[in-house]
Amino acid sequence: MAGLGSSPTNSSQFEAENAPDWLNATSGEEPAFDLASLAEAKVESQPEHFEPELELSPATEASRQESSPIASQTGNDDSILSMDMPDWLAGFTSNDLAPAKNQTGSVGDNPDDIAPASLPSWVQAMRPVEAVVSGVGLGDDEQFVEKEGPLAGFRAVIPALDGGATTHKSKIYPIKLISDDIQQSQAALLDALLKSEGVAKKISSKSKPAANRISRWVVAAVLFLAVFIPSLLGTQQLAIPNESTSDLRDFRQTIFELNADAPVLLVIDYQPALAGEMEAALSPVLDDLMLKGARLTFISTSPTGSLMIARMMEWMLPIHSYQQGEQYIDLGYLPGDAAGIQVFANNPEQTKRHDGMDGYFWNSPPLAQIQQLSDFAALVIVTDNPDVGRIWIEQASPRLAGKPILAVISAQAEPMLRPYYDSGQITGIVTGLSGGAIYEQNQTEQSQNRLKLARTYWDTYGLSLVAIELLIIGGSSWSLVKGIIARRKEKKVEEA
Amino acid sequence: MFSAPIADLITGLFSFVFTIMIFSYVIGDNPFFRVAIHVFVGLAAGFVTLVVFEQIFINKLIAPMLTGNWTQLAFLAIPLIMGFLLLSKVRYQKPGRWVVAFLVGVGAAAAIAGALGGTLLPQVWASINLFDFSENQSANFVDKLVEGIIILTGTVFTLAYFQFGVRENATKPGKSSVLMRAITSIAEFFIAITFGALFAGVLSAALTALVERTHSIINFFNSLFFQ
Known part of the structure; x- marks a missing residue:
C-alpha cells in the first residue's frame, strides 16, 4: 500500500524536473481534478485484508509504471482530462473532492455508512461481464480499484477474474413441445410405424383350409369320372x-x-x-x-x-x-x-x-x-x-x-x-x-x-x-351365394 | 431283346404306373409324385444330352472335321474355340464373356429383324387395310365393316391401355384425362375377352392331354385282359 501511495508524489517530483516546457507551464496551475489524491483516498477506504491481493510484484509494478507513464504524472492528469472529458466528469473539481476526503476519513469508523458508488450509465453499459457473473457477487474485499486511466480510483468497475472467479451453469430452458392431442396421437403413430419397420415379422405358414382340400378332391373326382366313363x-x-x-x-x-x-x-x-x-x-x-x-x-x-x-x-x-x-x-x-x-x-x-x-x-x-x-x-x-x-x-x-x-x-x-x-x-x-x-x-x-x-x-x-x-358355373354360384350370405351377416352385425 | 408284345407290355406298364403316380398329386404332394417327377427330369436331361451330342458335336463338329477340307477345318476352329471359352465360364468368368456377348448380340439381332419384318409391319399393315374392300367386292360389306371396326377398336384401344403416361399441370397433377379413362375401360373389356380365350385354350389343351392319358390306360388294360 505504501508503495502505491507514495509513487505519485515521487514521480511528480521527478517529472517536474525533467518535464518539457509545455508540461511545466501547466504544472503551476491547480489541477481541476487530482486523480492521485482521489485514488489515495479510495485506497485508504479499503479494508486491510485486501492488501495482499493488491500487492504486486516488483516486476509487475515496474512494468505497470513503464507502460503507463501518464498515470504516474499526477500533475498532467488535469490537463489530459480537461481535453476530453465526459459529461459526468465535467465540473468535477478538487473542491468537490474535499467533502469526499472528509467522508473517507470517517469511512474507517463506520463502513456501513458508505454510500454505494453511483456509476454513470455509460460505465454500467460497459460491464457486460456483470450480467454473466451477476450471481457470483463479489465481496467488498474482492473488489479491485482502478489505479490508472480515466477510471482510476473506481472500485469494481471490472470484476477481478483472475481465475478464482467461479462460473455458474447456464440456465436450463424447458424443451417441452407445446402440442395438442391430435399431434400427440400422430406422433405416437409415426413412432409406432418407425419402430415396426425394424421388427421382423413372422411369416405364418398358410394353412390350407379343409374345405379347399375337399373341394379339390370333389372337382378331381367329377373330372375323372367325366373322362373315364366315356373312355371306358x-x-x-x-x-x-x-x-x-x-x-x-x-x-x-x-x-x-x-x-x-x-x-x-x-x-x-x-x-x-x-x-x-x-x-x-x-x-x-x-x-x-x-x-x-x-x-x-x-x-x-x-x-x-x-x-x-x-x-x-x-x-x-x-x-x-x-x-x-x-x-x-x-x-x-x-x-x-x-x-x-x-x-x-x-x-x-x-x-x-x-x-x-x-x-x-x-x-x-x-x-x-x-x-x-x-x-x-x-x-x-x-x-x-x-x-x-x-x-x-x-x-x-x-x-x-x-x-x-x-x-x-x-x-x-x-x-x-x-x-x-x-x-x-x-x-x-x-x-x-x-x-x-x-x-x-x-x-x-x-x-x-x-x-x-x-x-x-x-x-x-x-x-x-x-x-x-358345370363345375365352373356351380363353383361361381356357390361363391355368389356364400358372398351374399356373408354380406347379410355383416349387415345384421352392423344393425345390431 | 424283348419280343414285340413283351416290349409293348412293359412300355404300357411303365406308362400306366407313371401316369397314376403323377395323378396322385390330386391328393397332395406325396413320394410317388416326387419319384415320378425326378425320373422324368433325369430322363429328359439324359435324352437332351444325347441329342445335343449327336446332333451338334458329331453332326456339326466331328463329322465335318473328318470329311472336310482345310478351309472347312479352319472355319470349324472358330466355333470350337468359342465353345471351349463358353465351357470355361463354369470356372472362369472372363474368357467366356465375349462369347456370351456374341450370342446375345446375334440372337437379339435375328429376333428384332424377324419381329420387324415378320410381325410388326405385316400386322400394322393388316390393321390399316381392314377397310380396304377393293379386293373383296363380293363379300358382305356390312359384315366386313363391323368386323373391321371391332378389330380396329380392339387393337387401338388395347395399345392405348398400355399408355401409362399422364399429363401433369398445376391443377390436376398426374391424372389421366377423361378420354383416356374411357378408352382404358373399353380396352379392359377386350383384354378380358383375350384372357378368357387364352384360358379356354389352355384348359382345352390340358383336357385333351387328360383324355389321351385316360384312353391310353384303358387301352393298356384292354390289350392286357381282352385281347
Whole structure:
C-alpha cells in the first residue's frame, strides 16, 4: 500500500524536473481534478485484508509504471482530462473532492455508512461481464480499484477474474413441445410405424383350409369320372361339326392343291405333354399328305422333337407304306432358336448337312432337288408354343417366295397365332382336337379307314368339357351365394 | 431283346404306373409324385444330352472335321474355340464373356429383324387395310365393316391401355384425362375377352392331354385282359 501511495508524489517530483516546457507551464496551475489524491483516498477506504491481493510484484509494478507513464504524472492528469472529458466528469473539481476526503476519513469508523458508488450509465453499459457473473457477487474485499486511466480510483468497475472467479451453469430452458392431442396421437403413430419397420415379422405358414382340400378332391373326382366313363364305354355319339371354319377350309384346300410327290417341310415343335392333342390334330393332315405321296422332311427346334416324330410315324407307318430315307426324312434338332432358324431358312443344305457319321443328307430322295427353302412346296408348322410358331413365320416367310405356310397348332396357341392367318401370312390353320376332328370329318372316302384319333377322343372331350363348365358355373354360384350370405351377416352385425 | 408284345407290355406298364403316380398329386404332394417327377427330369436331361451330342458335336463338329477340307477345318476352329471359352465360364468368368456377348448380340439381332419384318409391319399393315374392300367386292360389306371396326377398336384401344403416361399441370397433377379413362375401360373389356380365350385354350389343351392319358390306360388294360 505504501508503495502505491507514495509513487505519485515521487514521480511528480521527478517529472517536474525533467518535464518539457509545455508540461511545466501547466504544472503551476491547480489541477481541476487530482486523480492521485482521489485514488489515495479510495485506497485508504479499503479494508486491510485486501492488501495482499493488491500487492504486486516488483516486476509487475515496474512494468505497470513503464507502460503507463501518464498515470504516474499526477500533475498532467488535469490537463489530459480537461481535453476530453465526459459529461459526468465535467465540473468535477478538487473542491468537490474535499467533502469526499472528509467522508473517507470517517469511512474507517463506520463502513456501513458508505454510500454505494453511483456509476454513470455509460460505465454500467460497459460491464457486460456483470450480467454473466451477476450471481457470483463479489465481496467488498474482492473488489479491485482502478489505479490508472480515466477510471482510476473506481472500485469494481471490472470484476477481478483472475481465475478464482467461479462460473455458474447456464440456465436450463424447458424443451417441452407445446402440442395438442391430435399431434400427440400422430406422433405416437409415426413412432409406432418407425419402430415396426425394424421388427421382423413372422411369416405364418398358410394353412390350407379343409374345405379347399375337399373341394379339390370333389372337382378331381367329377373330372375323372367325366373322362373315364366315356373312355371306358368308347362311345362315339356326339356329332362333329360338318362345316369347316375358313382357316381349316383354306388349310385343306392348300393340301389338295399340292402335287403328287411335292416336297413338304414339317416343323415338329411340341412338347410330349401335349402329344395327345397335337397327334389328334396332325394325324389327319399327315394322312392326307401321305395319301398324296408327298415327300416329307421333318425338323425340330426342340430336342424332344425327334421323339415326337418317331412316335407319330409309328402311328402312321402301318397305314401308309412310307419308309424313312425314301419317302420321309428327319433332319433332327435345329439349335440356335431364331438365329438357327434364320440360318436354316437362308441355306438349309449347309445348316443340316450331315446325318451323323453316315454321310450326306441331301442325296436322299425326300430332299432331291431341294437347294433352298422355297424349293419346298409348303411349310407346315406343328407347335403348341405360340412363340415358336411366330419365330418360324418371321424367319421363314421371307425365304419361301410365296410358298404357303400352314399351321397345326394347339388350342392354347391359337389366340396368339390367329392374327397371322388374318393378315395372310399363314394360309391355313388346324387348331387342336376340334380342328383335327372337323378335318377328319371332312376327309375323302379314300381315307375313311384311317387313324381317326380325334374321333376317338371326341365324346370324352365333349362330355368332360361339359363337366368342367358345370363345375365352373356351380363353383361361381356357390361363391355368389356364400358372398351374399356373408354380406347379410355383416349387415345384421352392423344393425345390431 | 424283348419280343414285340413283351416290349409293348412293359412300355404300357411303365406308362400306366407313371401316369397314376403323377395323378396322385390330386391328393397332395406325396413320394410317388416326387419319384415320378425326378425320373422324368433325369430322363429328359439324359435324352437332351444325347441329342445335343449327336446332333451338334458329331453332326456339326466331328463329322465335318473328318470329311472336310482345310478351309472347312479352319472355319470349324472358330466355333470350337468359342465353345471351349463358353465351357470355361463354369470356372472362369472372363474368357467366356465375349462369347456370351456374341450370342446375345446375334440372337437379339435375328429376333428384332424377324419381329420387324415378320410381325410388326405385316400386322400394322393388316390393321390399316381392314377397310380396304377393293379386293373383296363380293363379300358382305356390312359384315366386313363391323368386323373391321371391332378389330380396329380392339387393337387401338388395347395399345392405348398400355399408355401409362399422364399429363401433369398445376391443377390436376398426374391424372389421366377423361378420354383416356374411357378408352382404358373399353380396352379392359377386350383384354378380358383375350384372357378368357387364352384360358379356354389352355384348359382345352390340358383336357385333351387328360383324355389321351385316360384312353391310353384303358387301352393298356384292354390289350392286357381282352385281347
